Each structure stands twice: as C-alpha cells, then as structure tokens.
Amino acid sequence: MILVTTPTLQNKNITAYHGIVTGEAILGANIFRDIFAAVRDIVGGRSAAYEKELARARQIAMRELEENASRMGANAVVGIDLDYETVGQNGSMLMVSVSGTAVTVA
Numbered sequence: 001m002i003l004v005t006t007p008t009l010q011n012k013n014i015t016a017y018h019g020i021v022t023g024e025a026i027l028g029a030n031i032f033r034d035i036f037a038a039v040r041d042i043v044g045g046r047s048a049a050y051e052k053e054l055a056r057a058r059q060i061a062m063r064e065l066e067e068n069a070s071r072m073g074a075n076a077v078v079g080i081d082l083d084y085e086t087v088g089q090n091g092s093m094l095m096v097s098v099s100g101t102a103v104t105v106a
Helices: 031-043 048-071
Strands: 014-028 076-087 093-105
Touching (some): 048 076, 048 093
Antiparallel strands (some): 014 093, 076 093
C-alpha cells in the first residue's frame, strides 16, 4: 500500500477512485506519565512519554487507514491529512485522526 500526502503519485496513474478513508486512535495518558510530563514541562525540555504515545497513536491511525483502503480494493491512499487533538476531561486523552482518498494506481 502506497501512502502519501500528495494528491498524485509521480510516475503512477490513478485508475480508480474508491472514496474517502479514515483512521482514528484515541489513547488515554497514564496518570504517572502525566505528572512527570507536567514537571518536565515546568522545568523545560521534551516529554518523552507524550512523544511515545503520540507516535503510537499515529501508527494505529495509519494502520487503520491502510486496512480500510485495502477493504475498498485500493492499493494506495493519496492526499493524506493527519490531525492531532487532546480530548476528554482536562485534555486527558490524545486523539490522532487521519484521512485520505483511497485509489488504485497502475
């Protein structure tokens, strides 16, 4: 499966459009990691715990996008857009949503 943010693929022809596909992941952050991340944010620096959770959520959402495109008969997804949000009470959860257009390329 070819996954790209561009609307076309170089040296490939889109032969069929299958529709919009999406993938989502919402992960709750562990309270202990939240506490340590808050301390690190006060002191400065990067929060490795949140970065790891963000990467995990992105991988889950992309895998779901790919699976949905495959079920539609596509072999590529073009125009991929990734969005990141915090949701839940006091932003306690991390949401990654990804969307694109499922296509067949030759």
